[in-house]
Amino acid sequence: MRIVEKRILAKGICLFVIEAPLIAKKAEPGQFVIVRHKENGERIPLTIADYNRDQGTITLVCHGIGKSTQEINQLNQGDSFLDVLGPLGLAMPIEKVGKVLCVAGGLGVAPMYPITRILKAAGNHIISIIGARSQEMLIMTEEMEAVSNQIHYCTDDGSFGHHGFVTDVLSQVLQEQEIDLVVAIGPLPMMAAVAKITKEFAVPTQVSLNALMVDGTGMCGGCRVTIGEKTKFACVDGPVFDAHQVNFAELLSRQNFYRDQEQAALHQCRIGVGR
Amino acid sequence: MRQAMPKQAAEERAQNFAEVALGYTLEQAIAEANRCLQCKRPLCVEGCPVHIDIPGFLKLLAEGNPIPALAKIKEQNSLPAICGRVCPQENQCEGRCVVGIKGDPIAIGNLERFVADYAREVGQEPVLTPAQSLDKKVAVIGSGPAGLAAAADLAQFGYQVTVFESLHAAGGVLRYGIPEFRLPKDIVQHEIDAISELGVEIVTNHLIGQTLTLDDLFEAGYSAIFIGTGAGLPNFLNIPGENLNGVYSANEFLTRVNLMKAYLPEYDTPIKVGQKVAVVGAGNVAMDAARTAKRLGAEEVRIVYRRSRQEMPARLEEIENAEEEGILFSLLTNPVEMIGDESNTVKVLRCQRMTLGEPDQSGRRNPVPVPNEYIDLSADTVIVAIGQGPNPVLLRGTEGLALTERGYIKVNDENLMTSIPGVFAAGDIVTGAATVIQAMGAGRKAASAIHAYLLEQEGN
Numbered sequence: 142m143r144i145v146e147k148r149i150l151a152k153g154i155c156l157f158v159i160e161a162p163l164i165a166k167k168a169e170p171g172q173f174v175i176v177r178h179k180e181n182g183e184r185i186p187l188t189i190a191d192y193n194r195d196q197g198t199i200t201l202v203c204h205g206i207g208k209s210t211q212e213i214n215q216l217n218q219g220d221s222f223l224d225v226l227g228p229l230g231l232a233m234p235i236e237k238v239g240k241v242l243c244v245a246g247g248l249g250v251a252p253m254y255p256i257t258r259i260l261k262a263a264g265n266h267i268i269s270i271i272g273a274r275s276q277e278m279l280i281m282t283e284e285m286e287a288v289s290n291q292i293h294y295c296t297d298d299g300s301f302g303h304h305g306f307v308t309d310v311l312s313q314v315l316q317e318q319e320i321d322l323v324v325a326i327g328p329l330p331m332m333a334a335v336a337k338i339t340k341e342f343a344v345p346t347q348v349s350l351n352a353l354m355v356d357g358t359g360m361c362g363g364c365r366v367t368i369g370e371k372t373k374f375a376c377v378d379g380p381v382f383d384a385h386q387v388n389f390a391e392l393l394s395r396q397n398f399y400r401d402q403e404q405a406a407l408h409q410c411r412i413g414v415g416r
Numbered sequence: 417m418r419q420a421m422p423k424q425a426a427e428e429r430a431q432n433f434a435e436v437a438l439g440y441t442l443e444q445a446i447a448e449a450n451r452c453l454q455c456k457r458p459l460c461v462e463g464c465p466v467h468i469d470i471p472g473f474l475k476l477l478a479e480g481n482p483i484p485a486l487a488k489i490k491e492q493n494s495l496p497a498i499c500g501r502v503c504p505q506e507n508q509c510e511g512r513c514v515v516g517i518k519g520d521p522i523a524i525g526n527l528e529r530f531v532a533d534y535a536r537e538v539g540q541e542p543v544l545t546p547a548q549s550l551d552k553k554v555a556v557i558g559s560g561p562a563g564l565a566a567a568a569d570l571a572q573f574g575y576q577v578t579v580f581e582s583l584h585a586a587g588g589v590l591r592y593g594i595p596e597f598r599l600p601k602d603i604v605q606h607e608i609d610a611i612s613e614l615g616v617e618i619v620t621n622h623l624i625g626q627t628l629t630l631d632d633l634f635e636a637g638y639s640a641i642f643i644g645t646g647a648g649l650p651n652f653l654n655i656p657g658e659n660l661n662g663v664y665s666a667n668e669f670l671t672r673v674n675l676m677k678a679y680l681p682e683y684d685t686p687i688k689v690g691q692k693v694a695v696v697g698a699g700n701v702a703m704d705a706a707r708t709a710k711r712l713g714a715e716e717v718r719i720v721y722r723r724s725r726q727e728m729p730a731r732l733e734e735i736e737n738a739e740e741e742g743i744l745f746s747l748l749t750n751p752v753e754m755i756g757d758e759s760n761t762v763k764v765l766r767c768q769r770m771t772l773g774e775p776d777q778s779g780r781r782n783p784v785p786v787p788n789e790y791i792d793l794s795a796d797t798v799i800v801a802i803g804q805g806p807n808p809v810l811l812r813g814t815e816g817l818a819l820t821e822r823g824y825i826k827v828n829d830e831n832l833m834t835s836i837p838g839v840f841a842a843g844d845i846v847t848g849a850a851t852v853i854q855a856m857g858a859g860r861k862a863a864s865a866i867h868a869y870l871l872e873q874e875g876n
């Protein structure tokens with residue numbers, strides 16, 4: 142699966158447009174792919190951040206946080222992914238509901254973009270709230286502005302827009318206006334905080350969960366999450382779920398389970414031992 | 417006397433992933449084959465789901481001709497190196513062997529394995545060539561034993577066959593489930609290569625139902641479709657604490673090790689095993705998980721099973737191997753809760769003592785709980801190996817595909833056709849979790865039915 146375009150969106154965040162005609166044909170907002178970038182590599186889930194059915198391409202945005210994602214970000218235009226499997230998961234249901242708040246943090250903007258675009262095309266009024274650590278880390282702002290009726294920016298360091306978290310702006314908007322649906326994509330703690338607030342306001346909320354995965358086809362059960370009282374497999378039952386039903390505490394602890402081993406892998410590759 | 421299978425010593429093999437059973441020498445194989453009585457009405461053949469001509473191949477082997485013996489087996493079974501290793505022979509061919517009534521049955525599985533290994537090692541395998549070339553395409557979904565067997569036969573009939581597999585490597589459970597020390601992956605690859613050489617195209621990374629639908633396949637010009645997607649969805653116990661860290665389905669644990677090679681430093685997929693491992697269940701999958709955990713360095717590995725030893729569904733040989741390797745068994749012990757530490761990692765598997773009650777209709781004695789008798793087993797890894805259900809992906813993406821009450825694909829018993837004309841299914845996705853040879857046998861039956869169906873279509 143050849144990379145036809147690569148762009149660096151921010152420090153450590155790269156966008157890849159890759160040739161994947163079958164996936165491009167079927168992809169819907171909210172779905173993802175699993176890639177391997179090399180023999181011996183991990184299977185890494187990445188959201189389909191955009192797709193072009195005519196050109197047969199899909200867009201992936203990758204944040205280099207560990208060994209595999211950092212290696213992926215070293216791939217260049219003309220290189221190929223060894224494996225790309227998808228589209229995986231269920232599409233997010235899109236309807237005209239009225240006013241929709243799209244809350245995205247950090248890398249979450251990338252998967253939020255096609256969802257927002259389609260929500261807008263379905264006739265919804267879109268208010269976007271976009272957060273990042275600092276101005277340099279804000280990505281895809283132009284794209285988001287083009288599909289939002291209104292847009293708010295927040296940075297942790299105050300270098301751009303509101304000085305503080307997306308949740309501050311969220312509470313404010315919810316106090317001022319009737320909102321029909323909230324969609325939140327970003328780091329787990331952010332989505333958990335959003336869910337808590339929107340629950341108080343009783344606004345239906347959708348989140349996209351990035352549980353740890355192996356196969357992505359329902360075979361291993363490693364991606365299980367508790368939704369309501371039930372165990373669901375994020376790769377086949379999700380990854381988009383009703384935020385008010387998600388057990389975020391459990392999910393957070395599951396994500397950190399391999400942290401020490403992964404840091405060891407990263408350390409090893411940085412100092413180049415045995416690789 | 418039955419020839420004993422040479423094995424790696426238990427203490428040694430519990431430290432490595434190399435194959436446990438080392439295989440017979442030619443002399444041993446001939447001696448063992450000579451024990452066969454060449455029965456006129458061979459019951460062993462009835463016990464084999466694909467009806468291999470067992471006395472036939474044993475005779476050739478006893479005469480010192482392993483290559484023709486293999487050709488005889490290959491008339492019925494395209495994966496002998498695999499079946500010889502993993503078939504539950506005690507319930508199948510060997511279970512019916514008359515020599516077994518008074519003594520030890522002929523080691524049919526060991527001999528089947530021997531002739532396949534021998535031919536591979538000396539590079540003299542029977543080359544199969546398609547009978548003719550037909551201008552028709554057939555799609556096979558899933559590359560487990562059912563799909564591979566169906567693909568091989570369809571190619572022999574002359575069809576252009578494409579196998580679609582969702583993972584990045586072919587083989588199904590043979591690849592991701594059954595561990596290296598029981599079924600070396602080189603052997604699996606070799607058998608798959610032989611099927612590719614028949615002209616079968618194997619495309620990986622295609623999840624049918626998502627990447628392509630059955631309708632897409634028909635539109636792309638496939639005249640018939642075979643579904644062999646297996647029973648891949650792991651069951652859980654549904655007890656409190658099951659989503660704690662350190663709790664794996666056997667599928668995840670084994671996939672991390674077998675497919676993703678997490679135990680080799682040059683692979684990036686992580687795995688954690690800890691000091692104490694509890695494996696819930698007592699089938700082949702449970703034995704494989706337990707023995708794998710031991711090899712990954714766990715100090716104490718325990719099988720936790722709610723029934724007694726007699727009811728354990730695993731192959732006898734694997735239970736014995738596990739015992740030799742120091743796996744502990746807590747029988748009549750049923751998990752009721754998993755308890756974690758402050759980081760949400762499992763620490764204790766709480767179990768209730770069980771006793772066997774009255775036999776049920778099937779004659780099996782059901783376990784019943786002993787009131788107020790609990791034991792706490794300490795465990796930093798719990799592996800749940802209590803069976804699998806049908807994977808939903810293809811089923812939900814296919815309109816009009818009738819399912820059974822348990823959610824498996826419903827087929828016509830005669831020709832294995834599903835409710836959709838031209839779509840056939842076999843293997844674990846039809847029967848529920850079964851055996852390699854049963855899946856293969858059913859895959860072959862489906863291939864013949866597809867051939868008949870397409871001939872009939874042509875006639876109309």
Ligand SMILES: Cc1cc2nc3c(=O)[nH]c(=O)nc-3n(C[C@H](O)[C@H](O)[C@H](O)COP(=O)(O)OP(=O)(O)OC[C@H]3O[C@@H](n4cnc5c(N)ncnc54)[C@H](O)[C@@H]3O)c2cc1C
Pocket residue numbers: 173183185186187188189201202203204205206207208209210211248251252350351352353354380396397398399400403404407
């Ligand atoms: C459905 C889905 C969609 C995803 N979409 C994207 C995407 O579009 N772009 C992108 O960059 N990433 C995405 N991810 C996350 C991405 O798959 C992980 O970041 C990646 O697997 C980490 O691999 P690594 O080897 O680089 O890092 P590791 O070394 O494995 O991990 C580095 C650190 O990140 C944490 N971590 C690991 N996996 C995850 C995870 N799944 N989610 C959050 N934290 C994790 C670890 O605990 C560790 O602290 C998605 C995940 C899922 C399940």
Ligand SMILES: Cc1cc2nc3c(=O)[nH]c(=O)nc-3n(C[C@H](O)[C@H](O)[C@H](O)COP(=O)(O)OP(=O)(O)OC[C@H]3O[C@@H](n4cnc5c(N)ncnc54)[C@H](O)[C@@H]3O)c2cc1C
Pocket residue numbers: 502503504557558559560561562563580581582583586587588589590593594595622623624625644645646647648670700701704731807809810842843844845849850851852853855
């Ligand atoms: C750990 C373990 C140990 C076992 N040990 C033994 C043993 O010792 N002896 C024995 O006889 N049996 C054993 N079994 C059982 C045996 O392996 C199975 O009965 C047999 O593999 C079933 O074959 P199958 O072809 O129906 O399915 P599988 O082997 O499950 O293959 C199905 C394939 O289809 C693929 N697939 C699924 N859905 C899709 C889709 N939508 N699109 C494309 N591809 C798809 C899967 O990735 C998989 O590769 C064991 C099973 C396990 C899990």
Ligand code: SF4
Pocket residue numbers: 463464465466467468470493499500503505508509510524525528853
């Ligand atoms: S295929 Fe299995 S059951 Fe049949 S003869 Fe061989 S080992 Fe026995």
Ligand code: SF4
Pocket residue numbers: 451452453454455458459460461470471512513514515522524
């Ligand atoms: S039943 Fe036993 S002795 Fe008789 S033919 Fe079969 S293997 Fe030989």
Ligand code: FES
Pocket residue numbers: 353354355356357358359360361362363364365374375376377
């Ligand atoms: S990732 Fe394996 S079941 Fe979801």
